[in-house]
Amino acid sequence: MSKTVIPEIAPEIAVVLPAYNESGNLGPLIAEIDEALSGKAYEIVAVDDGSTDDTQARLIALKTDYPSLRVIAHRKNAGQSRALRTAIMAARAPIIATLDSDGQNVPGDIPALYKQLMRDDAPDSLAMVGGRRAKRIDTIWKRLASRVGNGVRKRLLHDDADDTGCGLKVFRRHAFLELPYFDHIHRYLPALMLREGYACEYVDVRHRSRGEGESKYTNFGRLKVSINDLRGVRWLISRSRLPGGFDEL
Numbered sequence: 001m002s003k004t005v006i007p008e009i010a011p012e013i014a015v016v017l018p019a020y021n022e023s024g025n026l027g028p029l030i031a032e033i034d035e036a037l038s039g040k041a042y043e044i045v046a047v048d049d050g051s052t053d054d055t056q057a058r059l060i061a062l063k064t065d066y067p068s069l070r071v072i073a074h075r076k077n078a079g080q081s082r083a084l085r086t087a088i089m090a091a092r093a094p095i096i097a098t099l100d101s102d103g104q105n106v107p108g109d110i111p112a113l114y115k116q117l118m119r120d121d122a123p124d125s126l127a128m129v130g131g132r133r134a135k136r137i138d139t140i141w142k143r144l145a146s147r148v149g150n151g152v153r154k155r156l157l158h159d160d161a162d163d164t165g166c167g168l169k170v171f172r173r174h175a176f177l178e179l180p181y182f183d184h185i186h187r188y189l190p191a192l193m194l195r196e197g198y199a200c201e202y203v204d205v206r207h208r209s210r211g212e213g214e215s216k217y218t219n220f221g222r223l224k225v226s227i228n229d230l231r232g233v234r235w236l237i238s239r240s241r242l243p244g245g246f247d248e249l
Contacts, residue, residue, distance in 0.1 A: 009041045011068075013114060014091035014173075015099070015107075017046040018083030022101040023055045024212030030062055030069060032107040044069045045087040046101075050077030081185045088176055096176065098186070100167035103211035105131070113170040113203055127175035127198035128189060130161065131168035131205035149226060156230055157237065159191035161202065168205050180236060187226075188233050195240045 015033050019026060026046070033044055046069065048056040059071045072090055074083065088096055095114065099105035113129045116122075154161065164187050171189070179185065179192045190200045 011041045011043040011091075011093040013037065013040060013042045013095045013097055013110075013170075014087075014093035015042065015044045015097045015110065016084060016087035016091060017044060017099070017101050018049055018080045018087065019046055019051065019055050019059070019101040020049040020077065020080075020083070021051045021053045021055060022212075023051070023053045023058045025101055025103045025210075026055065026058050027062060028211065029101060029103050029107065030066055033110070034066055034068070036107040036110050042068055043091065043093060045091050046071050047083040047087045048073045049079070049083040050074045079183055081181075081183050084186055085181060088173060091173060094173050095170060096173050097170045098167060104208055105166070105168040106206040106208065109168060109203075109205040110170065113168065113205070116201060116203055117170050117172075123199050125197065125199040126201060128169060128171035128193050128200045130164070130190060130200060130202050131166040132163045132202045133166050133207040134204040136207050153188075153191075153226075153230065156234060157188070157191040159188075159194060159200075161190040161200065163202075164188065164190060166205065166207075182229075182232065184226075184229050188229065191233055191237065195237050197242050 015037070017026075017029070030044060030046075033042075044066065046059050048059060048071065050073075056071070056073055059069070063069050063071060070090070072086060074086065084098060095117065097110050097114065099107065099110070109131065113131060116129045117126060149165075153159070153164065167186075169189065171193070175193060175196065175198050176189075178196055179189075185192070193200050
């Protein structure tokens with residue numbers, strides 16, 4: 001006698017977590033995600049990006065309490081953008097939510113961004129709703145560097161995004177996979193979405209202090225790579241041509 005097979009429910013949304021040496025923050029963060037998305041079919045795709053602490057072991061242990069958690073491990077450190085791309089390619093849901101693993105983004109804000117993206121009167125071209133940190137909890141030097149960086153980027157790329165550094169974003173998976181990939185792409189998603197003819201909107205979200213561990217970025221480090229990145233993204237935008245849609249005949 002054969003057993004009845006209960007089909008697995010496909011997730012509506014996948015929360016992707018790039019993690020590098022964030023062992024102490026993952027337990028509380030994943031618990032918050034689980035609470036925020038209660039009642040939805042969801043998955044969490046966490047990528048250990050070659051951590052040197054026990055991040056990988058902590059993620060594996062958390063799978064016992066959170067069956068929706070999937071764990072992927074890079075064999076060596078490849079950076080936040082590559083970890084995000086790995087997770088998004090592995091995700092089964094059509095909608096992706098990203099947030100940083102340091103605990104500064106609030107998972108309770110994910111439903112508001114998801115609702116904004118999926119509302120009935122949303123433009124057909126809407127592909128991403130980004131978080132905008134209404135009150136950033138960081139050092140004055142980080143806030144100042146972010147303000148200058150966002151201003152320069154907006155002026156050069158015309159992406160109308162006030163805060164691309166906010167890790168909390170919700171977007172359509174297929175739209176992301178159409179974008180040209182490069183390291184640090186996560187800081188230029190609005191400009192690249194616009195390049196492909198998609199629309200972006202923004203919602204104020206909360207921000208808080210880092211949990212445990214140390215930031216992986218410095219102001220100087222960001223400045224050093226952003227100069228080349230801005231030049232590259234401007235070139236990509238200049239080389240884009242849109243067909244205005246297409247029809248199968």
